[in-house]
Amino acid sequence: xxxxxxxxxxxxxxxxxxxxxxxxxxxxxxxxxxxxxxxxxxxxxxxxxxxxxxxxxxxxxxxxxxxxxxxxxxxxxxxxxxxxxxxxxxxxxxxxxxxxxxxxxxxxxxxxxxxxxxxxxxxxxxxxxxxxxxxxxxxxxxxxxxxxxxxxxxxxxxxxxxxxxxxxxxxxxxxxxxxxxxxxxxxxxxxxxxxxxxxxxxxxxxxxxxxxxxxxxxxxxxxxxxxxxxxxxxxxxxxxxxxxxxxxxxxxxxxxxxxxxxxxxxxxxxxxxxxxxxxxxxxxxxxxxxxxxxxxxxxxxxxxxxxxxxxxxxxxxxxxxxxxxxxxxxxxxxxxxxxxxxxxxxxxxxxxxxxxxx
Numbered sequence: 001x002x003x004x005x006x007x008x009x010x011x012x013x014x015x016x017x018x019x020x021x022x023x024x025x026x027x028x029x030x031x032x033x034x035x036x037x038x039x040x041x042x043x044x045x046x047x048x049x050x051x052x053x054x055x056x057x058x059x060x061x062x063x064x065x066x067x068x069x070x071x072x073x074x075x076x077x078x079x080x081x082x083x084x085x086x087x088x089x090x091x092x093x094x095x096x097x098x099x100x101x102x103x104x105x106x107x108x109x110x111x112x113x114x115x116x117x118x119x120x121x122x123x124x125x126x127x128x129x130x131x132x133x134x135x136x137x138x139x140x141x142x143x144x145x146x147x148x149x150x151x152x153x154x155x156x157x158x159x160x161x162x163x164x165x166x167x168x169x170x171x172x173x174x175x176x177x178x179x180x181x182x183x184x185x186x187x188x189x190x191x192x193x194x195x196x197x198x199x200x201x202x203x204x205x206x207x208x209x210x211x212x213x214x215x216x217x218x219x220x221x222x223x224x225x226x227x228x229x230x231x232x233x234x235x236x237x238x239x240x241x242x243x244x245x246x247x248x249x250x251x252x253x254x255x256x257x258x259x260x261x262x263x264x265x266x267x268x269x270x271x272x273x274x275x276x277x278x279x280x281x282x283x284x285x286x287x288x289x290x291x292x293x294x295x296x297x298x299x300x301x302x303x304x305x306x307x308x309x310x311x312x313x314x315x316x317x318x319x320x321x322x323x324x325x326x327x328x329x330x331x332x333x334x335x336x337x338x339x340x341x342x343x344x345x346x347x348x349x350x351x352x353x354x355x356x357x358x
Contacts, residue, residue: 032108036151036173039104039111044084045166051082052100052115052169059095060119062352068189069093094189096196097351105185110174113165120342123168132163132170200353203337206286209279211331213263213288214312223310225257226275226290233270243268263288286314 029035058064069081070092078086081093091105102113116123126132131147137159145154145163154161155173162172180188232238237255244267245253253261256268260277265287269276273296278287291297294309302318303311304325316324316338327341334341340350 032106032111033151035104035106035111036155038088039113039171040151040163040165043088045169047084048088048102048113049115049166049169051085052102053118054082055085055093055095055100056097056115056117056119060097060351061349064095067095067193068186069095070186092185092189094192105179107176109176110172110179112172112174114162114170114172116168118168119348120346125167126164132161134158134161202280204335206280206284207331207335207337209264210286210314210328211335213279214306214328215332217259217263219307219310222259222288223290223307225259226277226288226310227292228257229255229260229268229270229275230273230290230292233275234272238270241270243270284315286312286316288312 029038055064059067065077065080069077071089085093085102088102088104090102092103094101094103098117098119100115102115104111129146130144132145134143134145134154135158136142143158145161147163154163158173160172160174162170164170232255233241238252239249240252243252243256245261245265260268263277263279265277265279266281267278269278273292275290276287277290278285280286285302288306289297289303289311291309291311297305297309297311299305299311300313302315303313304317306312314324314328316327320327320338321342323342323345324338327338330341336344342348343350
C-alpha cells in the first residue's frame with residue numbers, strides 16, 4: 001500500500017512540482033548539461049538519499065519549520081537542510097511524509113531528484129532490464145530504459161524521462177515547456193500544501209466511512225435497500241444513472257433509502273441489475289456493489305464478499321500488502337488510515353499533523 005500511495009503522490013507532485021525560480025545564483029554548475037552530469041555522476045547518491053530520509057523523519061515528527069525550502073531562503077532556514085542536499089544549491093526542496101523532491105530549474109528545463117521514504121523498509125531496486133522510463137509526445141510513446149543510455153541520447157529523444165540512480169532515488173528531466181513559470185513557484189507549492197492537507201483530511205474521513213460500512217451497518221438491510229433502488233431505477237424513478245450526492249436533486253435524494261445516505265457516499269451509480277455506492281472516487285476507490293441476483297456478484301481482485309449479493313470494493317485489496325484485510329478488520333476498533341495502522345503494527349510513531357506546515 002505504501003508503494004501504491006507513493007505512485008499516487010508522484011502523480012499529484014508531477015502536476016505541481018514543475019515550477020521554480022531562476023537558478024542564476026548557482027555558480028557551479030552553470031549549464032543544464034553540467035547539472036545533469038553532476039546529478040548523475042558526481043554526487044554521492046547514498047548521502048543525498050540519507051539526507052532525504054532525515055528530512056522525511058523530521059517532517060513526520062513535526063520538527064521542520066516548513067514544507068518547502070527555497071534557494072533565496074535565509075541562511076538559518078537553509079541550515080535545516082542536510083549538507084549533501086544544501087550543497088547542491090537546488091531551486092527548492094519539498095519535504096512530505098513519504099517523499100522529497102529536490103528541484104533544479106533553468107531556461108533549458110527542469111531537473112528533479114525524487115526520493116521515496118524507507119519508513120516501511122528499504123526500497124527494492126528496479127529490475128535489471130528496466131532502470132527508467134522515457135516519454136515522447138510526438139508521437140506519444142513510452143520506452144523502457146536500461147540505464148546504459150547516454151545523457152545526450154536521453155535529452156535528444158525524450159520530452160521527459162526518469163532514471164533510477166539508486167533504489168529509492170530517481171532523476172527526472174522535463175523540458176522548459178513542461179514547467180510552470182518561475183514567478184508562480186511559491187503559489188504552486190502553496191496549492192500543493194492545500195491539496196496535501198485536503199488529501200489527509202479525506203483519508204481520515206474515508207477511514208470513518210469504511211468503519212461505518214464494514215462494521216456498523218446492517219448488511220442484509222443495506223442489500224434490501226440497494227435492490228429497492230435498482231427496482232426504482234428500472235421503473236424510471238431517477239432523473240439520471242449517476243447521482244452525485246452533493247448536487248443531486250431533492251427528488252432523487254428522496255428516492256434513496258436512508259441506510260444508503262447514512263454511509264455518506266459521494267455518488268450512487270445505477271444499473272439495470274446492480275447499484276454501486278461509492279464512498280470515494282478519483283485517485284482512490286472504495287464502496288459497495290449490490291446485485292439484484294446473487295449469482296451475478298462475481299468476485300474481483302479488488303473486492304470481497306460482505307454477504308451473498310453484496311460486495312465491498314477497495315483499491316487496497318488489489319494494490320496493498322497482504323495485511324490489508326487485517327487492516328479492514330481492525331477498523332472495527334479504530335478508524336485510522338492504513339499507513340497509520342501499519343505504523344502502529346511496526347511500533348513506528350504516528351506523524352505529527354497539528355496545524356499546517358508552512
